[in-house]
Amino acid sequence: MTGNERRRRTFGLSAVVLGAIGAAVGVGRWLFDSSHFMPHGHCYLWKSGLVGLHVGSDLAIGLSYVVISGVLLYVVHRMGRRVPFHWMFLAFGAFIVTCGATHLMEIWNLWHADYWAGGLLKLVCAGASVTTAGVLPFQIPRILALADAHHLAEQRRRELESANEELRSFSYTAAHDLRAPVRKIQSFVDLIMADPGNTMSAESRDYLGRVEANARGMAELIAALLDMSRVQTATLDPQEVDVAALAREIFADLRAEEPKRAVELVAPERLLLRGDPTLLRQAMANLLGNAFKFTRGREPGRIEVGERRRDGVREVFVRDNGVGFPPELAPTVFEPFRRLHSPREFAGHGIGLATVQRIALRHGGRVHAEANEGAGATVAFSVDPG
C-alpha cells in the first residue's frame, strides 16, 4: 500500500467516525431538547412535600432495582453455567435495571423536562418487560420440574444418609457381637487343651487344634472388618504426617516377627502427606504388610516406598518384587474379600487393600494397583483430588 493510499483510507475512516459522532450528537440534542417543555416539577406546583415524596419514592425504587439486578448478576457470575436458566436471570436483571432507570429518569425530569429521553428509556424497559413476561409462562413446567427434582434429590440424600448410618452401625455391632462368641470358643478350647485330666485321643486333639485355628482366623477376620468399619466412622484429624518414618517403624515391627528373612526397605528421608495420622498409619501398615507377605520365598525381597505423579495427582506408592498378580486382575484387588492367592500360599482375608481404598476415599483421594514388569506389585494411593 502506497503512502497516498494509506492517507486516503485514513481520511475516509475519519470522515465516517466524525459523521457517526455528529449523528449521535444530533439524536442526543433531540432527545435532551427540553426547550419546548416545562420541567415536571411545575405539575407539582413545586410543592416541596409533593416533590420530596416523588423524589424519595423514585430514588428508593430505582436504587433497590439496581441492587436487585446487581445481586442477580453476581449469582450468575459466581455459579456460572450451574445456575439453571441463567439467561432468564439475566433477562430478569435487564428488566429490573431498566425499570430502575425509568424511576431515576423521573427524578431528573422534575427539573429538566427531557421527556423524549425518558420515554425512550421506558420503551427499552417495556421491551425487557414484555420479553420477560412473554417467556416466563412457557418456563413454568421447567421451573416446577426443577423444584420437583430438587425435592427428590433432597429426599434421596436423606435416604442415603440414613442407609449409610444404618450400615455403619450394623457393621460395627456385627463385628462386636461376632467377636464375643469367637473369643469364647477360643477360651474354652484353651481350657480343654490345658486340662491335664482329659484323655483325648490324638485325633480329637488334632480336631480341637483345627477348631482353635479356625476360631483364631475368624477373630482376625472380624478385627480386620472392625478396622474397615472404623475407617468409615472415624472423625478425620488432618495433620502433616511423615509416611516414610511410619514405613520404617512398621517395617521394623514386621522384621522383628520374622528376623531371618532377607528383605530391605528403600524409603526417602521424609515423605510428607496431609491426612489423619491413625488412618495413614493403618494404610501404610496394610500396604507394607502385604509387600512383606508377598515377598516371602522370593528373597532377597525389596520394598520401595516413594512418591510419584499420575495424571497430575501426587501419590504415595509401595512397590515390591514379590509374587505380584496377573495384570488383568488389577481392577479387582481393592474389592473386599477378594483374594488372589490360596490361603495355603499366603494367609489373609482380603480386606487390607479394601481398607486402604476406603482410607484414600475418605481423604478425597484414590488408589491404584499395577503388576510390575517382571515381578511384584505396586500399590499407590493419594489423599487429595490433586
Add this chain to the structure above:
Amino acid sequence: MTGAARILLVEDDADDARLARLAFSGASAGCDLRICGDAEEALRLLESGGAALPDLVVLDLNLPGMQGHELLERLRADPRWAGLRVAVLSSSGEPSDRRRAAAAQGYFQKPDSFSGLVALVPLLLACGMDGAGAA
C-alpha cells in the same frame, strides 16, 4: 489390701462370668469373687453392703438395662463410693468407650484366649491396690 481380694464382677454373659471365675481362682493371693448379672443388681448389692465394700469392681460395659458407663458415672457421682476402685473389662476397644471410662482405675479389652485372661488377672488386681490412680 491384705488376704483375699474382694472383687465384684458385673458381667451379664454366663460364659464370660465362668471364664472370669476360673481365671480369678488361679490368682496367687486368692479372690473372693461375687458376680452380678446387671448394673442394677450391683448397685443394690453395694447399697446394702455398707462397710464391706469390695476392693475392686470389674465392670463390663455392654449390660442389659443400665450400661456399664452409666453405673461408673453413678458410682463416681456418689460420695458413699468415693474410694471405690473400678476396672473396666470390655470386648470393646473403641477409643470412645475408653474415653468415657476415664474415671475407672483401668481399662482392659477382653482377651481372645483363656491364657490371655489369666495373664490379665494380676493387672486387674493391681487396679484394686492402694496407689492405683485413676487411669
